[in-house]
Structure formats: structure tokens, C-alpha cells
Amino acid sequence: MKFSVLSAALALTPAVMADWKISKNREIEYSSVEGFFLQDNTTTDATTFDYADWNFGLLNRTYTSDPKRKTIKPKGRKPYKAPWPKGYTTQWERFEKYVEHLNKKAPKDTQYKVLVMGRHGEGFHNAAETYYGTPAWNCYWSEQTGNATVTWQDALLTEAGLEEAYKANAYFEERFEQYGMPYFESYYTSPLARCVITARETFANLDLPKSHRFLPVVKESFRESISIHTCDHRSNKTYISTLFSKLRFEKGFAETDELWTGTKGETTEHQLARSKDILDDVFTSDDATWISVTSHSGEISKLLTTLNHRTFKLSTGQIIPVLVKAKQVSIEPTSTYASWSTEATCNAPPVTSISGQGCVCSTSTTLASTSATATAA
Ligand SMILES: *[C@@H]1O[C@H](CO)[C@@H](O)[C@H](O)[C@H]1NC(C)=O
Numbered sequence: 001m002k003f004s005v006l007s008a009a010l011a012l013t014p015a016v017m018a019d020w021k022i023s024k025n026r027e028i029e030y031s032s033v034e035g036f037f038l039q040d041n042t043t044t045d046a047t048t049f050d051y052a053d054w055n056f057g058l059l060n061r062t063y064t065s066d067p068k069r070k071t072i073k074p075k076g077r078k079p080y081k082a083p084w085p086k087g088y089t090t091q092w093e094r095f096e097k098y099v100e101h102l103n104k105k106a107p108k109d110t111q112y113k114v115l116v117m118g119r120h121g122e123g124f125h126n127a128a129e130t131y132y133g134t135p136a137w138n139c140y141w142s143e144q145t146g147n148a149t150v151t152w153q154d155a156l157l158t159e160a161g162l163e164e165a166y167k168a169n170a171y172f173e174e175r176f177e178q179y180g181m182p183y184f185e186s187y188y189t190s191p192l193a194r195c196v197i198t199a200r201e202t203f204a205n206l207d208l209p210k211s212h213r214f215l216p217v218v219k220e221s222f223r224e225s226i227s228i229h230t231c232d233h234r235s236n237k238t239y240i241s242t243l244f245s246k247l248r249f250e251k252g253f254a255e256t257d258e259l260w261t262g263t264k265g266e267t268t269e270h271q272l273a274r275s276k277d278i279l280d281d282v283f284t285s286d287d288a289t290w291i292s293v294t295s296h297s298g299e300i301s302k303l304l305t306t307l308n309h310r311t312f313k314l315s316t317g318q319i320i321p322v323l324v325k326a327k328q329v330s331i332e333p334t335s336t337y338a339s340w341s342t343e344a345t346c347n348a349p350p351v352t353s354i355s356g357q358g359c360v361c362s363t364s365t366t367l368a369s370t371s372a373t374a375t376a377a
């Protein structure tokens with residue numbers, strides 16, 4: 001059923017080409033191919049890693065697709081390797097050729113893509129969580145739309161969050177222009193304002209070739225873990241479209257948020273399942289190899305789990321590339337699970353809020369249950 005919806009969407013989106021047919025009784029299994037980025041190495045510490053110190057983490061290495069270079073032996077001087085031929089000068093160019101090579105060699109049931117996933121810059125909800133402390137944020141403040149001075153329902157970016165997007169903007173520009181990083185062929189974003197704005201500030205003003213213009217598509221399932229926090233409540237489609245004039249929406253994108261209730265949060269199983277579905281959607285409808293995704297801490301974590309990548313938690317504004325292998329395998333039976341569960345909160349600011357423990361509500365009407373709510377992400 002999932003796939004018939006997708007082929008309908010295909011007709012409306014001229015940028016996408018032939019879809020990847022999934023054979024009967026088969027499904028897609030994802031893996032991240034290790035050994036190409038620093039981030040997949042267990043010795044890389046996610047808490048201190050900054051993509052901008054490391055060429056996005058692309059390892060300096062050779063690939064089996066590298067062209068052979070002659071050794072030049074000038075008379076009376078040391079022999080040296082001939083320079084790389086045109087198109088193979090930088091690490092990114094050679095990596096791009098390698099991924100192309102992998103796809104050419106791959107059987108029909110296998111394909112490779114490079115997903116470059118960025119977390120939005122700091123939003124007002126992130127700043128508020130820091131200000132109130134996580135327990136009090138989770139059991140009371142996150143359920144409010146804001147306080148007397150700031151709004152965090154579908155939060156916008158703070159000054160610091162905008163700076164993180166400007167930094168990414170400058171870094172991408174330099175990688176594209178001086179380091180031969182391939183331009184993205186597709187861009188996707190979460191529908192939450194902080195992601196649309198981060199994507200816009202990162203890419204909209206870049207001098208991109210006509211064939212690779214920044215025309216981001218909003219996909220519902222790239223949104224954050226849906227808890228009862230108001231920062232997970234997305235705005236309506238009309239409002240989201242005002243954030244960037246070239247924004248497109250996936251087919252069937254609802255005007256109003258049909259998932260956020262303010263009383264129930266999605267379960268981990270539900271989020272993992274939708275993360276798999278959204279990857280299936282992208283892999284079967286979009287034949288782009290180089291894809292940018294702007295999303296959230298919690299959702300990128302689930303995408304990484306689905307991709308079989310090690311845990312790598314991103315700070316606000318951080319970016320992680322993954323070389324993804326998608327292969328069709330026999331369908332495994334799945335178990336059933338609860339999709340949503342009720343999340344409890346205090347109905348007034350808590351009396352106490354102790355980091356790592358939780359909070360004590362000031363009224364007895366509702367029990368604080370901070371463990372049931374995800375932290376703002
Ligand atoms: C991870 O990095 C360490 C230190 O640079 C290196 O010795 C090791 O070979 C790497 N592991 C993998 C699987 O690439």
C-alpha cells in the first residue's frame with residue numbers, strides 16, 4: 001500500500017526519475033558502509049566532534065575506483081606520483097566517483113546513497129530547556145507554549161541557532177567551491193519551523209548550478225519524536241509555506257498537524273517504524289545519490305539506528321554524512337507494538353526539579369513522569 005501511494009506522488013514531482021521497484025515479498029534493509037567517515041569510528045567522540053574541523057569527517061584514503069597514477073622519475077631527482085587527473089583532484093571528487101562506481105557495480109536489488117543529515121540550529125525550546133533545567137522543562141514548561149517573554153511552540157531559532165546555520169552556509173559554500181564536494185541533488189526537511197529555517201539559512205543563498213537548485217521538500221516523517229511538548233507541535237501548512245517561497249510539500253501533507261495531541265507521545269517503536277518508512281519513501285521515489293536532510297536530534301538518532309550506524313548524537317547545528325547501502329531482502333515478520341502512550345505532567349511549575357531524578361509537582365492532580373517524555377531536541 002505504501003508503495004502505491006509513492007508512485008502516485010512520483011507523477012507530481014518532475015525532479016525524480018524512475019523509481020526503484022521492490023520485488024514481491026521483499027523489503028529494504030539499510031546499512032551504513034563503514035570506513036569512509038570519522039563519525040562511524042568508535043574512537044570519534046560525538047560530544048566534541050565538529051564537522052567543520054574535519055571536512056565533514058570524510059577520511060583521507062584511497063578507493064578502489066581511483067585512477068592509477070604513473071610514477072614520474074625525473075633525472076637526478078626523487079621520483080614522484082603524477083598529479084591526479086581532472087575530476088579526481090580532491091578527496092570529495094574521488095569519493096563521488098567511488099559511490100558512482102559502487103552503484104554501477106551493484107546488482108539491481110542494491111543501491112547506494114550519501115545522506116547528509118543536519119540538525120537544526122538552537123531553537124527557543126532548547127534555550128528554555130537549558131534555562132529551566134531538563135526535569136522542570138519536561139514535567140511542566142515544555143507543555144506550555146512559552147513563557148512571558150519567549151514562545152517555544154514550533155520554536156524559531158535563537159540568535160545562536162541562526163549563527164549555527166550561517167556557519168554551515170559558509171562551510172558548504174567552501175566545500176562546494178574549493179573542495180569539490182558534490183552538490184546535493186535533493187533536499188528534504190522536517191516540517192517544524194526550526195528545520196525549514198535552518199535549511200533556508202544554510203542553502204538558499206548559495207550559488208548553485210541550475211541543475212542542482214535548492215528546492216527542499218517537506219516530509220512529515222522527518223519531524224522530531226512526537227511527545228506532548230509544544231515544540232513538537234508543527235504549524236499549519238499555510239504558515240510553513242511562508243517560511244520559504246520555494247518550499248515544496250510531499251503529496252498528502254496535511255494543512256494542520258494530525259499527529260500531535262498534547263496528551264500522548266509516540267513510542268520508540270512507532271518512531272523507528274516511521275523512520276524506516278520515510279527512508280523507504282526516499283529510496284524508492286528519488287534516484288538522487290547526494291541527499292541533504294534537515295531534521296532533529298531524536299529523529300536523526302532513529303534514522304541512524306535504522307541505517308545501522310553507531311549512536312552519534314548531534315549538537316544543535318551539527319551535520320553527519322552517511323554512506324548508505326540499501327538492499328532488498330526477504331520480508332521478516334514484524335511484531336505488533338503500541339504506537340502511542342499517555343504522558344503525564346505537572347499542571348503548575350514544579351516544587352523541586354532535580355537533575356537526573358525528576359521533579360515534584362506542586363499539586364497532587366497530576367503526577368510528574370519525566371521518564372515518559374523525551375527531552376527537547
Ligand atoms: C578507528 O580509528 C582508529 C584511530 O585513528 C584507527 O586505528 C582504527 O583503525 C579505526 N577503525 C576503523 C574500523 O576504521
Ligand SMILES: *[C@@H]1O[C@H](CO)[C@@H](O)[C@H](O)[C@H]1NC(C)=O
Nearest residue numbers: 038053054055057058059060
Ligand atoms: C584530511 O586531510 C586534510 C588536509 O590535510 C585535513 O584538513 C582533513 O582534516 C583530513 N581529514 C580527516 C578526516 O582526517
Ligand SMILES: *[C@@H]1O[C@H](CO)[C@@H](O)[C@H](O)[C@H]1NC(C)=O
Nearest residue numbers: 124127128131147148149150
Ligand atoms: C523565559 O525563558 C527564557 C529562556 O528561554 C528566559 O531567558 C526568560 O527569562 C524567561 N522569561 C521569564 C519571564 O521567566
Ligand SMILES: *[C@@H]1O[C@H](CO)[C@@H](O)[C@H](O)[C@H]1NC(C)=O
Nearest residue numbers: 235236237238239240255256
Ligand atoms: C495557520 O497558522 C497561522 C499561524 O499560527 C494562523 O494565524 C492561521 O490562522 C492558520 N491558518 C489556518 C488556515 O488554520
